[in-house]
Amino acid sequence: MAEVSEKVELFSDEKRGRGVRATTFIEPETVLLVENPYILTLEEDYRRNRCNYCCKEREKLRACGGCNFVYYCDRQCQASNYSDHQYECKYLKSSGPECDIWIRTRTLLMALQKHLKMQKKRSRNVPTHNAQGFPLTPEVLYMKKYAPPSDEIPSPMPDMDRLWEFVKAKDLPITKDLFKKFQGILNANMFSVEDSHARCKIIGEGLYTRVAMFNHNCHPNCVFISNGREISVTSIRPISPGEECTISYLKVMAPTEARQRKLKKWYDFDCDCKRCVQDIEEDRLMYAIKCPQMNCRGSVLPWKPSNILNGRYLACDACHFDINETEVPDNIRQTEMEVEGFLSRKKNYDYQGQLLEECGPVLARLDAVYQPYHWRVYQVVKKAFKVALKLDQAETALLYGIRCQVALRNHLEVCVTLLGTNLWEVGQLQAQLGMNLEAVRTLREALPIMEIAYSGQHAVNVQAQALLATLTSTVKDALATPDNSHKGVYTQGSNVEEE
Ligand SMILES: C[S@@+](CC[C@H](N)C(=O)[O-])C[C@H]1O[C@@H](n2cnc3c(N)ncnc32)[C@H](O)[C@@H]1O
Numbered sequence: 001m002a003e004v005s006e007k008v009e010l011f012s013d014e015k016r017g018r019g020v021r022a023t024t025f026i027e028p029e030t031v032l033l034v035e036n037p038y039i040l041t042l043e044e045d046y047r048r049n050r051c052n053y054c055c056k057e058r059e060k061l062r063a064c065g066g067c068n069f070v071y072y073c074d075r076q077c078q079a080s081n082y083s084d085h086q087y088e089c090k091y092l093k094s095s096g097p098e099c100d101i102w103i104r105t106r107t108l109l110m111a112l113q114k115h116l117k118m119q120k121k122r123s124r125n126v127p128t129h130n131a132q133g134f135p136l137t138p139e140v141l142y143m144k145k146y147a148p149p150s151d152e153i154p155s156p157m158p159d160m161d162r163l164w165e166f167v168k169a170k171d172l173p174i175t176k177d178l179f180k181k182f183q184g185i186l187n188a189n190m191f192s193v194e195d196s197h198a199r200c201k202i203i204g205e206g207l208y209t210r211v212a213m214f215n216h217n218c219h220p221n222c223v224f225i226s227n228g229r230e231i232s233v234t235s236i237r238p239i240s241p242g243e244e245c246t247i248s249y250l251k252v253m254a255p256t257e258a259r260q261r262k263l264k265k266w267y268d269f270d271c272d273c274k275r276c277v278q279d280i281e282e283d284r285l286m287y288a289i290k291c292p293q294m295n296c297r298g299s300v301l302p303w304k305p306s307n308i309l310n311g312r313y314l315a316c317d318a319c320h321f322d323i324n325e326t327e328v329p330d331n332i333r334q335t336e337m338e339v340e341g342f343l344s345r346k347k348n349y350d351y352q353g354q355l356l357e358e359c360g361p362v363l364a365r366l367d368a369v370y371q372p373y374h375w376r377v378y379q380v381v382k383k384a385f386k387v388a389l390k391l392d393q394a395e396t397a398l399l400y401g402i403r404c405q406v407a408l409r410n411h412l413e414v415c416v417t418l419l420g421t422n423l424w425e426v427g428q429l430q431a432q433l434g435m436n437l438e439a440v441r442t443l444r445e446a447l448p449i450m451e452i453a454y455s456g457q458h459a460v461n462v463q464a465q466a467l468l469a470t471l472t473s474t475v476k477d478a479l480a481t482p483d484n485s486h487k488g489v490y491t492q493g494s495n496v497e498e499e
Pocket residue numbers: 015016017018019141142144188189212213214215216217267268269270271272273
């Protein structure tokens with residue numbers, strides 16, 4: 001396939017700017033675009049154990065002789081990466097190998113200088129767009145408006161200030177305006193880089209100028225799949241000719257109010273997709289609290305989910321108790337603020353173990369007031385799951401992973417592909433812990449969803465099928481009565497963005 005399928009084209013719209021739409025009927029599981037990055041940067045946590053070019057995890061890597069900061073599998077990977085790494089090598093050397101550099105600083109430095117070099121080439125007629133009109137270079141991408149707190153270099157990150165000093169000291173032809181422009185471009189267009197073979201870990205960020213043409217929808221008809229350097233966009237539902245092809249920029253299960261807040265903050269637009277405008281019932285359920293009446297197991301839902309902190313609640317759906325005149329709404333406000341504070345704590349690696357320990361008491365507090373499928377419970381459980389995975393605490397991760405499923409199953413209409421990823425991660429953990437029968441059941445449930453979310457022959461699916469086959473052979477007898485309860489449940493429904 002060409003990099004961009006002939007089944008899609010670019011179009012432009014007053015509100016969203018450029019976007020991608022179907023030129024013909026598109027079946028689910030159709031790969032619409034495959035792209036390698038303009039720039040890719042590994043997360044600090046993975047810098048020492050992954051190749052800076054191919055992103056693969058290796059026990060033995062060789063450091064770059066120039067900066068001693070990044071690592072490669074071999075000379076070949078190093079040579080392939082030279083065209084990008086040359087722009088940061090000196091900066092990294094001046095920082096020293098132990099320095100903890102913010103990932104975006106490195107991306108910005110490389111993108112800016114690569115841009116300058118390309119500009120020179122452009123005077124020799126190097127194109128800025130491909131034959132279908134998709135950008136080949138970042139300066140023609142959408143730029144998020146940037147409102148600096150002062151006239152100085154607009155960043156609360158000391159790292160960025162250091163970078164600016166470096167740029168000035170080296171006398172690079174980079175003006176403050178260009179520096180800010182590229183910050184704005186990166187803020188609106190970066191994609192996370194994942195390793196599909198490592199439980200879909202986010203290992204870095206990449207700038208993909210063609211994938212950046214896809215607009216957002218909270219109930220999209222496509223997903224983007226990152227697998228090391230390569231990113232692809234695949235349809236997950238049928239798309240009619242002329243219909244816009246969309247992905248979700250948010251990798252979260254969240255009610256409308258929270259999604260809109262994030263989209264505004266991160267991408268500077270007000271989402272008006274169907275799910276944002278119409279679907280408030282789903283939102284209500286994501287905010288469900290437990291009825292405080294003794295012995296009542298009912299739920300209390302918000303009157304207006306878009307205004308949860310100042311709004312009123314409906315009567316309990318079982319005993320009809322009205323909580324509005326009690327202290328419960330105040331408790332909820334308090335709990336919301338606490339959980340928000342907890343979730344926004346810094347992602348510092350040394351702190352991760354402590355963060356995991358704190359999840360227990362926070363969850364106990366949430367469990368007392370929220371239903372187990374409340375989105376805040378999901379957020380905390382999910383955080384604990386990811387941290388436990390990162391710390392290789394398999395048993396703890398398994399517990400939290402299974403707890404995530406409570407919310408995902410309750411909001412299946414919009415979370416089905418998230419459930420697919422979760423089941424894949426949980427299945428691998430069960431296999432790792434020798435729980436082969438459970439793993440087989442989990443993977444059997446995961447595969448039909450993954451086949452849609454990742455498209456048939458994607459490396460993750462091949463890996464999942466192989467694991468399932470191996471495990472199945474070890475538990476043949478126990479599987480004499482097959483567990484088919486899940487069959488056909490997910491393939492019918494619509495899907496939402498992969499996590
Ligand atoms: C990655 S770019 C997508 C391509 C962009 N439309 C362009 O013209 O280059 C992200 C930006 O597109 C716009 N955008 C994406 N989805 C949108 C939507 N559903 N509604 C309004 N604007 C959207 C926002 O300005 C966002 O910051």
